[in-house]
Amino acid sequence: MIYISLGSNLGSRINNLRHAVDLISEGILSNIRCSNIIETEAILPKNAPPAWNKPFLNMVISGEAKLSPHALLTGLKAIEQEIGRPAVYEKWSPRIIDLDILLIDDAQLDDPQLTIPHPELNNRPFLLHLLAMMGLQNCHPQACSGSKPTDSEILNQVQDDRLYRPTKSLSLHPALVGIVNVTPDSFSDGGLYNNTDQAVEKIWELARNGASVIDIGAQSTRPGAGIIGPGLEYQRLKPVLDSLAGPMDSGDLQISVDSFWPEIIHKLLSDYQISWINDVKGELDDDTLKMIADKKCKYCIMHSLSVPVNSSEFLPSDANAMSVIKEWGSRTIERLLKLGLALDNIILDPGIGFGKTPYQNLDILRSISELKILGTQIMIGHSRKSYISALCNAKAIDRDLETIAISLGLMHDVDFLRVHDVEGHMRAMVAYNAVT
Ligand code: ADP
Numbered sequence: 001m002i003y004i005s006l007g008s009n010l011g012s013r014i015n016n017l018r019h020a021v022d023l024i025s026e027g028i029l030s031n032i033r034c035s036n037i038i039e040t041e042a043i044l045p046k047n048a049p050p051a052w053n054k055p056f057l058n059m060v061i062s063g064e065a066k067l068s069p070h071a072l073l074t075g076l077k078a079i080e081q082e083i084g085r086p087a088v089y090e091k092w093s094p095r096i097i098d099l100d101i102l103l104i105d106d107a108q109l110d111d112p113q114l115t116i117p118h119p120e121l122n123n124r125p126f127l128l129h130l131l132a133m134m135g136l137q138n139c140h141p142q143a144c145s146g147s148k149p150t151d152s153e154i155l156n157q158v159q160d161d162r163l164y165r166p167t168k169s170l171s172l173h174p175a176l177v178g179i180v181n182v183t184p185d186s187f188s189d190g191g192l193y194n195n196t197d198q199a200v201e202k203i204w205e206l207a208r209n210g211a212s213v214i215d216i217g218a219q220s221t222r223p224g225a226g227i228i229g230p231g232l233e234y235q236r237l238k239p240v241l242d243s244l245a246g247p248m249d250s251g252d253l254q255i256s257v258d259s260f261w262p263e264i265i266h267k268l269l270s271d272y273q274i275s276w277i278n279d280v281k282g283e284l285d286d287d288t289l290k291m292i293a294d295k296k297c298k299y300c301i302m303h304s305l306s307v308p309v310n311s312s313e314f315l316p317s318d319a320n321a322m323s324v325i326k327e328w329g330s331r332t333i334e335r336l337l338k339l340g341l342a343l344d345n346i347i348l349d350p351g352i353g354f355g356k357t358p359y360q361n362l363d364i365l366r367s368i369s370e371l372k373i374l375g376t377q378i379m380i381g382h383s384r385k386s387y388i389s390a391l392c393n394a395k396a397i398d399r400d401l402e403t404i405a406i407s408l409g410l411m412h413d414v415d416f417l418r419v420h421d422v423e424g425h426m427r428a429m430v431a432y433n434a435v436t
């Protein structure tokens with residue numbers, strides 16, 4: 001078994017880790033298992049510039065490979081460069097991605113290019129902690145430099161030592177899409193982030209808590225919401241996007257815009273580095289879709305019967321809701337591919353709560369793995385929605401417990417969960433991962 005550590009303290013750190021895991025699983029390791037992610041402070045020499053003091057996200061993956069150790073190192077270095085790490089860099093300086101080989105079975109190797117086990121392994125209690133959480137307590141202590149700390153020493157260090165104590169624990173899969181509504185009237189957070197400062201602060205909070213993408217909406221789609229039109233939508237979005245333009249350009253922040261107005265989408269794609277267009281109506285014209293394709297922007301399209309939701313319009317009661325979604329999905333994908341969208345840039349959302357009864361919503365969620373056959377990435381937006389009233393009496397804003405429980409049931413079958421409570425999701429997923 002091979003163990004590799006992944007670290008990132010530049011850019012959108014969680015997306016960098018996911019990018020690296022994807023590339024490693026495509027070309028290097030099979031049967032990959034991922035640890036949770038922990039954030040720790042950078043380990044730096046005393047004279048390091050203060051700008052280097054940026055916290056790392058760290059994780060470990062295990063897997064199998066038929067490569068020689070040196071071929072493995074070469075493959076990992078190629079991935080570091082593909083993700084954007086320069087070929088030449090100063091030791092200890094911040095890095096978009098760092099891939100280190102910790103262990104290769106019980107191999108011991110020491111030459112100018114490669115030392116196995118990794119020479120620093122026993123000096124990094126947070127890595128020993130992640131390995132132990134993956135069930136590998138006894139990692140060749142005699143071969144590592146320094147003596148391996150005992151379990152209680154590792155635990156003490158990751159709980160008490162300022163340098164090694166994780167400041168946060170996150171889960172890599174599925175990616176979380178954080179929701180921010182710059183509206184006065186959205187169903188669960190309407191009015192909370194209705195001015196630019198509040199919205200921008202919330203966006204950074206969601207990103208810090210581990211959201212991979214933040215979805216900004218300026219039009220409520222709840223039942224009974226009024227359609228505000230493109231002019232007001234633009235007025236609400238522009239100041240928020242202006243405040244975030246720098247981090248969007250640098251890739252520090254991935255922003256999705258929830259809009260179905262062609263003129264808004266054209267303007268925003270021309271003016272900003274938008275990562276996703278989230279289209280809840282699914283009626284965009286060919287030109288707009290071609291522009292999304294040209295910009296290599298991801299396009300998330302949702303199944304709906306009416307937007308805003310008309311609470312009396314549902315799929316027929318004798319319909320198999322999942323079959324309807326699958327037929328819609330294949331038709332949609334065929335059209336999008338013809339217009340030039342890459343399959344990797346299409347995300348399908350079955351549209352929980354949009355034209356389905358609570359029972360139909362639950363049917364769709366229970367059979368969600370069937371959507372894998374479509375070959376695109378899948379996003380579910382089930383957070384706090386009213387089908388949960390079939391399960392409890394809580395008001396929309398108090399439905400995070402049910403939302404998270406349902407997310408745990410979905411997490412192995414979907415790529416993205418669009419949620420309000422990113423922090424709560426991460427805590428629950430981290431704990432769930434630890435015992436599954
Ligand atoms: P660090 O990981 O220490 O921050 P680098 O990633 O720049 O720094 O690694 C520096 C060099 O360490 C690599 O170019 C590689 O040749 C060498 N090296 C030695 N052992 C290992 C190992 N087990 N895994 C990865 N790199 C290693």
Ligand code: MG
Nearest residue numbers: 098099100101
């Ligand atoms: Mg390295």
